[in-house]
Structures are given as structure tokens and as C-alpha cells.
Amino acid sequence: MNNLCYNNFVMNISDAKRIVFKFGTNVLRNEEKEISLSRIYSFIEEISKLQKKGKEIIIVTSGAVGLGSKQLGVDSSESLSVKQACAAVGQCQLMNIYEDGFNKYSINTAQILLTEDDFSNRIKYLSLSNVLNTLLDMKVIPIINQNDTVSTVELEEAGNPLYGVSFSDNDKLSALVASKLDADLLIILSDIDGLYDDNPKENPNAKLIYEVKEVTEKIEKYAHSASKGGRGGMKTKLEAAKVVTHSGGFVVIANGKSPQIIKRLFEGEKLGTKFYPVEQLSQKRRWIAYATNITGQLVVNDGAKNAIMKNNKSLLAKGVIQVNGSFSRGDVISVLDENKKEFARGIANYSSSDCKKILGEHSDNIYDLLGYKNYDAVITKDNIAFV
Numbered sequence: 001m002n003n004l005c006y007n008n009f010v011m012n013i014s015d016a017k018r019i020v021f022k023f024g025t026n027v028l029r030n031e032e033k034e035i036s037l038s039r040i041y042s043f044i045e046e047i048s049k050l051q052k053k054g055k056e057i058i059i060v061t062s063g064a065v066g067l068g069s070k071q072l073g074v075d076s077s078e079s080l081s082v083k084q085a086c087a088a089v090g091q092c093q094l095m096n097i098y099e100d101g102f103n104k105y106s107i108n109t110a111q112i113l114l115t116e117d118d119f120s121n122r123i124k125y126l127s128l129s130n131v132l133n134t135l136l137d138m139k140v141i142p143i144i145n146q147n148d149t150v151s152t153v154e155l156e157e158a159g160n161p162l163y164g165v166s167f168s169d170n171d172k173l174s175a176l177v178a179s180k181l182d183a184d185l186l187i188i189l190s191d192i193d194g195l196y197d198d199n200p201k202e203n204p205n206a207k208l209i210y211e212v213k214e215v216t217e218k219i220e221k222y223a224h225s226a227s228k229g230g231r232g233g234m235k236t237k238l239e240a241a242k243v244v245t246h247s248g249g250f251v252v253i254a255n256g257k258s259p260q261i262i263k264r265l266f267e268g269e270k271l272g273t274k275f276y277p278v279e280q281l282s283q284k285r286r287w288i289a290y291a292t293n294i295t296g297q298l299v300v301n302d303g304a305k306n307a308i309m310k311n312n313k314s315l316l317a318k319g320v321i322q323v324n325g326s327f328s329r330g331d332v333i334s335v336l337d338e339n340k341k342e343f344a345r346g347i348a349n350y351s352s353s354d355c356k357k358i359l360g361e362h363s364d365n366i367y368d369l370l371g372y373k374n375y376d377a378v379i380t381k382d383n384i385a386f387v
């Protein structure tokens with residue numbers, strides 16, 4: 001048995017009720033880059049058994065771009081519009097297979113295509129969780145992918161270095177879905193066995209890490225560059241693990257090409273890397289920390305950093321030393337320390353132009369400087385989340 005027990009969270013993989021599976025492009029294709037039907041059908045069969053046992057299942061699937069480019073005989077990296085076209089073609093292929101496969105077990109599926117805006121916009125974010133919960137109540141398996149055909153995230157990211165998007169790959173997307181739905185478990189299946197302490201392709205002595213109690217900076221240093229085919233590598237998988245383990249869930253990263261991987265994981269075989277739950281942030285803090293786009297930054301002095309981190313205080317204008325980017329009141333922004341390292345995110349009470357006018361000033365002077373004063377703090381403590 002995989003007895004996952006840390007802090008107040010006690011769980012076996014087999015006890016998880018709500019489970020998100022994430023399938024990477026490379027596990028859905030064979031060596032010839034064609035769809036691997038046998039592998040997908042074996043996932044479908046195992047997942048159907050789990051659902052019959054009362055588990056609630058959500059699938060986040062990659063593969064649309066990869067399958068579409070094979071089908072069309074084009075290189076998806078040619079241009080963004082070619083890639084978007086590949087995604088549109090490949091997505092149909094993918095959904096047909098999932099729908100057909102699950103229907104054989106009398107299970108209905110639903111296609112959900114998402115962009116970063118569906119998470120950033122709080123109203124869309126709340127409505128998304130309502131529909132997903134309704135589908136789960138109806139015993140339908142939601143099958144989710146990033147809506148590459150309309151997503152412009154890659155353009156936006158390239159255009160503005162201050163702009164932080166909620167997700168640009170399916171690893172993070174699967175984590176946001178798991179976090180929003182309070183899933184007990186996220187299983188990420190890709191073409192690697194798990195997290196190694198060094199690059200296994202370059203160092204034959206690299207060791208697989210079976211258990212991670214917390215994604216610390218040391219653990220993050222183990223991440224290697226992206227795997228070919230999909231968008232994510234170990235770095236995005238660790239980011240995903242961080243989101244879910246701070247939302248009270250646990251995460252497994254394992255090799256989807258290993259035979260009967262899902263069955264073996266649920267039987268408790270020692271496979272892949274497991275990440276233990278660390279804490280359960282409130283839903284609002286999860287949205288601030290992980291789910292929404294970032295439009296600007298405040299750099300603060302050490303005194304303000306300590307007040308926020310150690311004494312749970314709001315961020316006052318007095319502690320702000322620099323304002324970057326252009327943001328409005330109500331936007332989520334990054335809070336950086338004097339070394340320009342991000343340590344928190346929060347909802348701004350004042351716009352970037354107003355922040356520039358009150359930076360370094362005592363809160364009592366805000367009215368005189370701006371002609372109005374809605375809040376003493378630039379970010380109120382309840383609207384701050386650590387990252």
C-alpha cells in the first residue's frame with residue numbers, strides 16, 4: 001500500500017475519490033508518432049474500472065497538436081497558425097477515440113477546451129467549476145485540453161516580460177483543474193519515470209526520487225528541459241505538483257509507457273515520484289497564487305517583506321520601493337523582495353499609476369497625494385498569497 005501520510009493528510013492512492021489524470025503527447029503516440037491506440041485503450045479500460053468503483057475522474061489530455069501535425073503531414077512549429085490548425089484537426093481525432101472507448105464501457109465523456117482567460121477571469125473560473133462538478137455528478141468524464149486553436153498565450157508571453165499567464169501547458173492546466181475541484185490526486189503520465197536527481201539521459205547514475213515531501217528550491221533544481229513533442233518538461237510538472245500539494249492534494253508523476261501503469265499504481269506498486277500534500281490554501285488564495293494572470297509587480301523593502309511573511313500584515317505603500325507594469329485596481333500582481341525574487345501575489349487596492357504616486361509614503365498621506373483613499377494598504381492581508 002502507498003501510505004501517503006504527512007502533516008494532517010493521510011491517504012492511500014487507492015483511497016483517492018476525485019482523481020485528475022494528465023496524459024502527455026508522447027504517451028498517446030507510438031515511436032512512429034502515430035496514435036498509440038493500444039495504450040489509450042488500456043488507460044480507458046483502467047479508468048472505467050476506477051469509475052465503476054465510485055471514483056470521480058477528470059482527464060486532461062495533450063496530443064491534439066502532435067496528432068494533427070501527423071494527420072496533415074506538416075511541421076507544427078512552422079508558425080502559430082499552422083500549430084493552431086494542427087490542434088483543431090488533432091482534437092477531433094483525440095475526442096473520437098476517448099468518446100468511442102469510454103462508450104464501450106457505457107461511460108459518457110464531455111469535451112472541454114480552455115484558455116488561460118477561463119482561469120484569470122474570476123467569474124468564468126467559478127462557472128467552470130460548477131459545470132465540471134455537474135458533469136461529475138452525472139458520472140460523465142470531462143476530457144480537457146488547452147484550446148490551442150484560439151489561445152494566444154505564446155504571443156502574449158513573448159510580448160511582455162512582466163505578464164505572467166496562469167498556464168501555457170497542460171501540466172499546469174491539470175494542476176489548476178485539480179486544485180479548483182479539490183481533487184485528492186493528480187496523476188501525470190508522461191514518457192519519463194518520474195523526478196530524477198540528475199538528467200537520466202546524460203547521467204546513467206541519476207537516481208529516481210520516489211517521494212517528495214515538499215517542492216523546495218533544491219527539488220526545483222532537479223527539473224530538466226522540456227520533453228520533445230509536448231510543451232511541458234519536468235519544470236512544468238514540478239510547478240503542477242506545487243499547486244496541487246498546496247491545495248491539499250497529492251501528485252504522482254509516472255511513466256505512461258510502462259505497461260498497466262494505472263492498475264499498478266492503484267495496487268500500490270512503488271512507481272514514479274509521489275508528492276505529498278503540504279497545506280490546503282483557501283480557494284481564494286489558490287486563485288491569487290496560481291490561477292490568474294499577473295499584470296504587474298511591486299518591489300518591497302525587507303521590512304515590508306518581514307511584516308507580510310512573519311507577522312501576517314497588509315502591504316503598506318511605505319514599504320514599496322518600485323512599481324513595474326501597468327495594472328488596475330483589483331488586478332493580481334506579484335510582490336518581489338529587494339533581490340527581485342517573487343515571494344507573494346496579491347490583489348492591488350490601487351492602480352500602478354497611483355502606486356507610483358504613493359510609493360514610500362505613509363498611509364496617512366494617501367488622500368493628499370491621490371485626492372481619494374479607499375484603503376490604508378496597497379494590498380490587504382486577506383488578499384495576499386505566498387508563492
Ligand code: GLU
Nearest residue numbers: 063064065169170230231
Ligand atoms: N494542448 C497541446 C496539445 O493538445 C499540448 C500542450 C502540452 O503538452 O502542454 O497538443
